[in-house]
Amino acid sequence: MTPARVRIQTFDFDPSTELAALRQVDRRVGAVVSFLGTVRDWHPDATGEVLSLELEHYPGMTERAIEAMLDQALARFDIYAAQVIHRVGLLQPLDQIVWVAVSSAHRGQAFQACEFLMDYLKTQAPFWKKEQTPDGARWVDARVQDDAALQRWGITASNA
Incomplete structure (x- = not known):
């Protein structure tokens, strides 16, 4: 069974299960590169x-x-x-928040595609993030370095 390319969900996911499913998409797979993002404290x-x-x-x-x-x-x-899983809702430090995985014949293309997708996600995906701190809540703004990372792919951030 082919895994869904995009899932937005409140519940957690199992990276090893997702990785195994992605590997089954094409028998020519020689490389799978993944990124697992977690909530920082x-x-x-x-x-x-x-x-x-x-x-x-x-x-x-x-x-x-x-x-x-x-x-x-x-x-x-x-x-x-390629696959992207992104969680929404209330998350705690160390919770898994995002999974990006890419399969290809060779590692170089897989690494590049995974990095491209993460750069794109950080700046262009329509998510709004609010952090709760001891001093109260604050909305998280896009960072200049994330916009710069996207520009190396020839894409100008729409939030710049």
Whole structure:
């Protein structure tokens, strides 16, 4: 069974199960590269600790935006399959928040595609993040270095 390319969900996921499913998409797979993001207990632009992170999105719009991003990765890189799982709702430090996995014949294309997808997700995916700190809640803004990472792929961040 082919795994869903994009899943937005409140519940956790098992990376080993997702990896095994992605490997089965194409028998020519010689490389699978994945990225697993977790919630930090701090933010580089904030003072103090982060107690929790809440993510909001527009159902349907978010999935379409990420599907378009996956289509771009498939067109740019010699890859067989790609998957993004992103959690929403209330998350705690160390909770898994995002999974990006890419399969290809060789590692180089898989690494590039995975990095491209993460750079795109950080700046273009329609998620809104609110951190809860000991001093209260604050919305997380896009970071300049994330926009710069996206520009190396020839894409200008729409939030710049």
